[in-house]
Amino acid sequence: MRSANSDDDLPEVPLPPWRKARKPSQPRPQLSRDLIVETGLRVLDAEGLDALSMRRVAQELGTGPASLYAHVSAKEELLELIYDRVLGEVRLPEYDPSRWQTLLRQCALELHRVIVGHADVARAALASIPTGPNAIRLSEFMFGLLIDAGMPPRDASLAFDRIVLYVCADAFEGSLHYPRMKALGHTKLTEYFHMYVAQIEEYFTSLPPDRFPHLSANARALVADGGEARFRYGLDLLFDGLVARMPAGGDKPGA
Amino acid sequence: MRSANSDDDLPEVPLPPWRKARKPSQPRPQLSRDLIVETGLRVLDAEGLDALSMRRVAQELGTGPASLYAHVSAKEELLELIYDRVLGEVRLPEYDPSRWQTLLRQCALELHRVIVGHADVARAALASIPTGPNAIRLSEFMFGLLIDAGMPPRDASLAFDRIVLYVCADAFEGSLHYPRMKALGHTKLTEYFHMYVAQIEEYFTSLPPDRFPHLSANARALVADGGEARFRYGLDLLFDGLVARMPAGGDKPGA
């Protein structure tokens, strides 16, 4: 409680003449919106969304929480900015409406990959109504594919919206395990999942077969497929419906 | 701020000999799990999930927050209990696997209706991995329909899971407007939505047409359909895919 950085106050010592009035090179820490967003994302990646507080970000920047509010109106805005920053990592394929199905699918998978790659950012994704530049860029691409493939605008709007919702929802559901894992002290992901799956299966097995015949008899099948398979299955369902609704059908005769 | 129930404390008055030592009839407020859940749900319905704190529930029960922890291990458990309590309102139709499509659809719509009917309980729905009795009851019904209609267990497991996820996700997305509306001081739902839609449409319209041709040109279509239509559209997509995967096809030749 004594040593470091106690050169403030204490005016009784004459203050040696070299060492010009505190912090000669960088009097301002050059705080900025981008720096705050980047720092927030770093905290989120490293410790999860629960650890992402204004205070935590400020601390990481070596300042107090009040300093952030000059650049960000509220925590909600910071979360939206972080989410849009994450969306910036989505790589779009080359635009080609004749291959709309392939490309749209690719977009969905890529979006899912990026979101899942950033801890539980999915919670922020689902909670915010994204209007940032990267969100718009992605929307224009996906929505445009459907329009240029011949879908009526209202249908394209609905379809696009449902796909994004599904992708985010699945990522969100998966991200729920993230804080749970931390809470249980597990550090190995596979180990945690093994335990979790075994637990659920045992629960289903233990159900009274007379009242829950299907659940108890199929406990194994109920936990058989993990996150990625579940995600793809639902995406396939959606795309099946989509192709059926598209005037010209889907692409992908062979690949 | 004076009259009722101020007979505690104040020991300077000798305490008349009738009126035996404070609270003769109900010395215990009969706090219980169910009462806490019911109270929590009441707070949630009336003021939203953000207002649902341990302190708020305790206050509603005329006690302190510590008292709740004898019946509920944490806030998360309380939320799960409340969610399962809400699931208890889901009314299941008569079981008939030959009409699986109709009944499963009916289940999804009913589940959606019930969740949407309880403010933003959807947030708790999506965040919890439901294992309560009412969740199991609903799962057995929906999963059983798919099994008895001839679906392989693993597919049935995935399909059931995806449907529930979609229903909850849509309800959740819709519930995001709930706190926003409150924050903006709106009390009329239609009025708020009118404003919101107009705002979004204007935003899309204002986008530079050279960089976002599809979004800016179709602003009207992008906001044309409200929550219920969006929900049904996505559900239709899912069921189309489901029917295509079902060995015997779907029911509903006419109705």
Next chain:
DNA sequence: CGTGATCTACGAACGCCGTTCGTCAACGAA
């Protein structure tokens, strides 16, 4: 009829949180 164990209620406190206010230093324009 004790009497100790067990359980419920709960006041107080801890350590977080998001946000606001007032102050103060630095800076750009006049």
Next chain:
DNA sequence: TTCGTTGACGAACGGCGTTCGTAGATCACG
């Protein structure tokens, strides 16, 4: 040089989930 503006930030406010210690009621058992 002066002054208004702006960013940084210490301090504080009110609220949160949760824990601890205590006190009283309840009950099984001697």
